[in-house]
Amino acid sequence: xxxMIYRDLLLFVKKNYKIxxxxxxxLVLKTIFNYNDFINATNSVDNSDNLSQNNVIDLTPFVYTxxxxxxxxxxxxxxxDGIIEIIYMCLIISLYIYVAVSVYFSDIASAPExxxxxxxxxxxxxxxxxxxxxxxxxxxxILYLSLFITLSALNVSYFNFELLFVNIFYKIILQFIVIxxxxxxxxxxxxxxxxxxxxxxTFKIKYLYFLFPSGVKFDIYIVIVFIIxxxxxxxxxxxxxxxxxxxxxxxxx
Amino acid sequence: xxxxxEVKDLNLTINSHxxxxxxxxxxxxxxxxxxxxRNGSGKSMLLKCICGLLKPNTGSVIVNNEDIYxxxxxxxxxxxxIDKPTFIGSLTGYENLELLADIQNIIxxxxxxDTLIKCDLEDQxxxxxxxxxxxxxxxxxxxSVLMENPDIMIFDEPFxxxxxxxxxxxxxxxxxxxxxxxxxxxxxxxxxxxxLLCDVIYELDLGQIIGK
Numbered sequence: 033x034x035x036m037i038y039r040d041l042l043l044f045v046k047k048n049y050k051i052x053x054x055x056x057x058x059l060v061l062k063t064i065f066n067y068n069d070f071i072n073a074t075n076s077v078d079n080s081d082n083l084s085q086n087n088v089i090d091l092t093p094f095v096y097t098x099x100x101x102x103x104x105x106x107x108x109x110x111x112x113d114g115i116i117e118i119i120y121m122c123l124i125i126s127l128y129i130y131v132a133v134s135v136y137f138s139d140i141a142s143a144p145e146x147x148x149x150x151x152x153x154x155x156x157x158x159x160x161x162x163x164x165x166x167x168x169x170x171x172x173x174i175l176y177l178s179l180f181i182t183l184s185a186l187n188v189s190y191f192n193f194e195l196l197f198v199n200i201f202y203k204i205i206l207q208f209i210v211i212x213x214x215x216x217x218x219x220x221x222x223x224x225x226x227x228x229x230x231x232x233x234t235f236k237i238k239y240l241y242f243l244f245p246s247g248v249k250f251d252i253y254i255v256i257v258f259i260i261x262x263x264x265x266x267x268x269x270x271x272x273x274x275x276x277x278x279x280x281x282x283x284x285x
Numbered sequence: 286x287x288x289x290x291e292v293k294d295l296n297l298t299i300n301s302h303x304x305x306x307x308x309x310x311x312x313x314x315x316x317x318x319x320x321x322x323r324n325g326s327g328k329s330m331l332l333k334c335i336c337g338l339l340k341p342n343t344g345s346v347i348v349n350n351e352d353i354y355x356x357x358x359x360x361x362x363x364x365x366x367i368d369k370p371t372f373i374g375s376l377t378g379y380e381n382l383e384l385l386a387d388i389q390n391i392i393x394x395x396x397x398x399d400t401l402i403k404c405d406l407e408d409q410x411x412x413x414x415x416x417x418x419x420x421x422x423x424x425x426x427x428x429s430v431l432m433e434n435p436d437i438m439i440f441d442e443p444f445x446x447x448x449x450x451x452x453x454x455x456x457x458x459x460x461x462x463x464x465x466x467x468x469x470x471x472x473x474x475x476x477x478x479x480x481l482l483c484d485v486i487y488e489l490d491l492g493q494i495i496g497k
């Protein structure tokens with residue numbers, strides 16, 4: 033299983049490294065573009081607490097400000113109020129959907145007999161879902177690191193990993209749901225996972241409402257985005273796997 | 286293990302082109318079966334159907350009394366090399382085989398190395414696949430079929446791009462596998478390969494078996 037994830041990762045990076053570089057570049061440019069927002073945010077509070085001795089601006093205390101510019105910089109746009117943010121968010125969502133499609137297609141394009149004669153349908157599906165999760169998480173980590181490095185280069189200090197962990201958690205939950213929908217775990221487990229997800233989202237909405245009474249619209253968007261990603265990923269995986277194992281669609285037929 | 290493959294009334298049509306027409310075959314253990322025919326005669330498509338990679342419009346492929354298309358399974362203990370060899374260019378030949386071997390985990394590292402040596406790739410074990418010549422790529426694909434000691438082996442144009450000395454060596458390997466009771470299917474357009482190796486020869490043209 034481990035080696036197959038490594039195989040999928042290598043094939044994905046080899047085929048798509050230009051897309052990854054493009055997304056990272058876009059994130060860096062957008063972060064630089066949002067630099068004034070970062071600085072403006074610090075004006076609303078007492079600067080003396082947030083400027084260190086070497087004049088590095090520490091943005092960590094502003095993570096939960098009303099503007100949520102950090103999340104915007106990562107494409108996790110809670111507060112969608114600009115065309116650049118919307119475009120960037122769409123790109124990020126498209127990237128994750130593309131990851132799913134690309135990982136499934138990689139084996140059809142390259143010698144399917146090597147894999148399909150060695151593993152059954154269930155093992156194949158599980159392995160692919162794990163590969164997609166692993167690659168998505170890796171992209172998350174790369175994007176966060178790019179953000180931190182860019183901010184550091186701008187003389188801004190920001191270290192908050194909560195969003196990264198939440199993001200990774202969402203992706204793992206999403207894959208559980210996809211697996212459940214395919215019937216690979218019992219229907220009972222599916223409701224447990226779904227219940228857990230809804231509880232997290234409800235908690236998060238309440239938590240954020242409590243913190244930001246005026247920023248009520250942000251979490252509705254993340255729920256919608258998450259549902260869209262779930263539906264698309266499910267649809268793509270379902271379509272692909274069914275066609276793969278019915279075999280009519282193999283070799284582009 | 287005794288293996289029996291039956292291909293019954295197999296027809297395959299792609300985009301209204303008839304690729305395979307009414308194919309009937311009986312394949313038994315311990316023999317080498319050759320499929321000869323010019324380019325586009327349907328050899329590779331027939332092998333893909335036998336592997337379970339391509340579903341025919343009508344007809345069936347029965348491996349050990351199990352219709353692989355009704356049960357939606359790939360035959361067990363079958364390995365194949367069809368079309369061109371495809372591996373990961375940034376890995377060495379050994380690493381590529383190791384990745385494949387890890388799926389079922391039935392052989393150890395020594396067996397992988399032995400197979401590479403057997404296929405005359407001893408000096409290329411640590412060379413990146415991307416730097417392999419066509420002949421080396423072919424030999425690696427053959428090694429990927431051989432390494433797990435399957436009961437049925439399928440080779441599509443196995444001697445493409447391979448020098449004469451290596452062709453002799455691979456012929457010898459194939460004959461050794463036959464002596465161990467393995468079933469081997471070879472498709473090629475080179476008559477000499479077929480004549481030297483095969484016990485049963487099927488000639489294909491325009492998707493039909495025109496001679497046995």
